[in-house]
Amino acid sequence: MAGKQSQLEALIRPVIESLGYQLWGIEFKSQGKNSMLRIYIDTLEKDKGIQLEDCEVVSRQISGVLDVEDPITEEYTLEVSSPGVDRQLFSLEQYVAWAGAEVNVRLRIPFEGRRRYKGIVKGVEDQDVVLIVDDHELLLPIESIDKAQVIPRFD
Structure with missing residues (x-):
């Protein structure tokens, strides 16, 4: 694919x-x-x-x-x-640009027993997305992410 x-x-x-x-x-x-x-x-x-x-x-x-x-x-x-306010993130560059945003992430295969995460994008390290989930930093390889969608904030 x-x-x-x-x-x-x-x-x-x-x-x-x-x-x-x-x-x-x-x-x-x-x-x-x-x-x-x-x-x-x-x-x-x-x-x-x-x-x-x-x-x-x-x-x-x-x-x-x-x-x-x-x-x-x-x-x-x-x-x-349009990608909309709840836009999906596709590339490493987009994760960098949306650092600080809250996202829902669905993985292709489970990581630490889970396929779904909700966290804050911290940035990118090499080919990994850095996600803060419950005060823990996770490194998720970009190729393992099936879908990541920004959670819109209206404040």
Whole structure:
């Protein structure tokens, strides 16, 4: 699956960046007729959010590239979305940028008997995400993280 992610990223990142957006992340769920390719985009301007029209523009452009290159041979639905306030973190750079944020983390395989953690992102060491959980520092290899989602704060 990592190979498919890399291939998709190589195809669509230049398209998204040429339109003036940032590729935040890619999710591909292969489920037969219900397969889904979800692309998260963000704006480079901190005071401006992603609007529906932004998603439509990016979707049309990406759709054309995917139709020509055909990296996914099965039927799928393409969805382009904003990462939102409860954004998922995909890369080490994003963990660094979101240091101090509270996150829910789901691991691919259990670590210390658990697959789910809630904690504060401290940062990154090499290829590991440093997470503070109940005053304990955990080093979680980025490849072991299935999903990490920011818990929004409204204060």
